[in-house]
Amino acid sequence: MTSGIFLSTSLNRALSKSTVSTTADGTSPLEARTAILGIIKQSRREFLEVLQGFDGDLEVLEVALNDTQDVIAILEEAGGLTIRARNMGQHQDGFEQFKEQIQDAENGFLKTLMKLDQRIDLSTNSVPVNLLKGEALVIKFDPAGRSTLTTQGISLTAESLGFRRPDFSSLHSIQNSRIDVANAIDLAVTLRHMISSDISTIKTRREFCEVALSFLSQAQDSLGKPTSFSETESIPDLLSAKIFADDETMAAEGQMHLLHKLKTQ
Amino acid sequence: MALIIDLKPEEKILIGSAVLTNDKQRTRLHISGDTPILREKDVMQEDEATTPCRKVYFLIQCMYLARSPREYHPKYFELLKMIQSAIPSTSVFFSRINSNIVQGQYYKALRDARDLISHEDELLEASGISISSTPK
Numbered sequence: 001m002t003s004g005i006f007l008s009t010s011l012n013r014a015l016s017k018s019t020v021s022t023t024a025d026g027t028s029p030l031e032a033r034t035a036i037l038g039i040i041k042q043s044r045r046e047f048l049e050v051l052q053g054f055d056g057d058l059e060v061l062e063v064a065l066n067d068t069q070d071v072i073a074i075l076e077e078a079g080g081l082t083i084r085a086r087n088m089g090q091h092q093d094g095f096e097q098f099k100e101q102i103q104d105a106e107n108g109f110l111k112t113l114m115k116l117d118q119r120i121d122l123s124t125n126s127v128p129v130n131l132l133k134g135e136a137l138v139i140k141f142d143p144a145g146r147s148t149l150t151t152q153g154i155s156l157t158a159e160s161l162g163f164r165r166p167d168f169s170s171l172h173s174i175q176n177s178r179i180d181v182a183n184a185i186d187l188a189v190t191l192r193h194m195i196s197s198d199i200s201t202i203k204t205r206r207e208f209c210e211v212a213l214s215f216l217s218q219a220q221d222s223l224g225k226p227t228s229f230s231e232t233e234s235i236p237d238l239l240s241a242k243i244f245a246d247d248e249t250m251a252a253e254g255q256m257h258l259l260h261k262l263k264t265q
Numbered sequence: 266m267a268l269i270i271d272l273k274p275e276e277k278i279l280i281g282s283a284v285l286t287n288d289k290q291r292t293r294l295h296i297s298g299d300t301p302i303l304r305e306k307d308v309m310q311e312d313e314a315t316t317p318c319r320k321v322y323f324l325i326q327c328m329y330l331a332r333s334p335r336e337y338h339p340k341y342f343e344l345l346k347m348i349q350s351a352i353p354s355t356s357v358f359f360s361r362i363n364s365n366i367v368q369g370q371y372y373k374a375l376r377d378a379r380d381l382i383s384h385e386d387e388l389l390e391a392s393g394i395s396i397s398s399t400p401k
Contacts, residue, residue: 005354008387010380014357036357043360050367147368204335205367211342212363219349219356231352232392235385238317238351239394243344250320250340251311255327261284262277262308 005029005036006231015039033223040220047213049143054206056128057139061151061199064131067123068192071132071156072185074119078112079181081105085168086178095169106168109177113158113166120157131195132156139202151198154191161187267295268302277305279330301329307375317348318355318385322378325362329371352388355381 005011007029015035085105088098095102120132129137131153141147155161161184167173244250251259272278272287272294279285281300296302303326314323324341328334348355358381365374389395 006352006384006388006391007354008384008391010383010387011354011357014361014380014384018357032354036354039357039360043364046364047367141368142364147370205369207335208338208363209367211338212359212367215342215345215349215363216356216360219353219359222350223353223356231354231388234351235388235392236394238347239389241317241347243317243320243347244340249311250314250324250337251327252331252336254332255330256311258279258282258284258330259308259310259326262279262303262305263310 004229004231005032007032018042037220037223040216040223044213044216044220046143047209047216050141051206051209051213053140054202054209057137058199058202058206060127060129060131060137061195061202063123063127064153065192065195065199067119067132068156068188068195070119071116072188072192074112074116075181075185075188078109078116079178079185081109081112082168082174082178082181085109086171086174089168089171089174102168106166109166109168113163117157129153131191134160139198141205149198149201151194154187156184156188156191267297270294270296270302270304279303279308282330301371303329316382316385316389317344318378318382320344321348321362322375322382325366325371325374325378328366329375334366334371352385355384358384 011032015032018035018039082105085102088094088102088105091097120130123132124130129135131137131151132155134153134155136153137151138145139149139151141149161180163180163184164176166177168177249256270278270293272292274287274289274291276287277284278287278294280296280302309319309323309326311323314320321341321344324337324344328337328341331337345359349359358377361377362374362381365371365377
């Protein structure tokens with residue numbers, strides 16, 4: 001069996017830099033082939049580990065996104081109660097005339113705050129990290145955890161959000177509750193944006209990881225088989241192969257513009 | 266920790282989406298934060314991407330500069346497939362490049378892509394193909 005591998009000094013350097021322990025040191029093409037296979041196997045293991053981590057991380061983020069959406073709906077419900085109470089209170093003698101209804105709104109407001117806390121507690125049972133309780137999710141992009149992305153949660157419990165005890169006995173005190181709701185919604189929306197952005201990052205990297213893994217598998221298959229071809233013989237075909245359409249530019253307009261600015265005059 | 270870059274007189278550097286041109290003396294920059302940084306000497310223009318592995322470098326450079334690197338992934342993988350089928354030994358370089366891309370470490374991925382280009386250059390030379398017209 002021939003190796004087919006072209007042993008360049010760059011390849012030798014790359015093989016010697018590798019942390020993979022192989023019996024081959026890359027001094028001959030056949031040994032290089034064994035060393036390359038060792039590196040590919042190690043990379044596959046690492047990509048698989050990262051991918052598995054992504055699955056768990058995405059579950060945490062997607063549960064949190066769904067929960068944040070529910071929290072926003074609950075807060076909007078609370079906000080609706082303050083508006084209803086305010087509208088009734090704005091009538092002449094409104095607080096007297098609609099006393100019972102305003103009291104109902106105040107009770108309803110308290111109940112929605114309890115519902116809010118219950119909703120947040122619910123996620124604790126289903127995922128290991130509850131971002132809505134201010135916990136942080138550390139997403140690893142390599143098995144050693146040297147490269148990470150941290151999604152820092154925000155506690156959205158009624159207490160953490162600083163809700164004052166509702167008091168719908170005057171327009172001024174109703175307004176206080178409205179302000180509390182508006183501030184809480186702002187925080188919940190901020191958390192939703194952060195989670196959405198991190199989901200998008202993880203999905204993009206997961207997709208990349210999956211394709212990269214499939215190419216590693218292909219490389220492992222191809223290097224594992226006996227071969228009669230030589231890399232020095234196949235390079236001319238690669239050079240003459242049509243890679244992209246003639247009129248197709250690789251860079252998008254934004255990047256092209258930036259690169260032109262860097263062009264040496 | 267801040268990144269320290271020494272700029273030669275009149276050297277250009279890209280930081281984020283801005284290009285800075287040094288004046289007539291040497292300058293030392295201390296840069297903190299997470300934004301693309303490319304020195305003039307590391308930049309490859311599209312018309313310089315004359316070989317498959319140089320195209321790989323160029324596409325990684327575009328991913329580094331793009332707000333949404335994902336748009337470059339299909340072309341990158343198309344290229345990777347062709348190169349790896351013809352030159353299986355490149356899988357060593359691609360495994361490192363891909364690992365750095367997954368980690369968002371595009372600067373390191375570019376450094377690995379330079380090794381890939383060196384490998385390609387040596388292969389071209391061994392095959393008797395002139396690379397004089399292909400800038401490094």
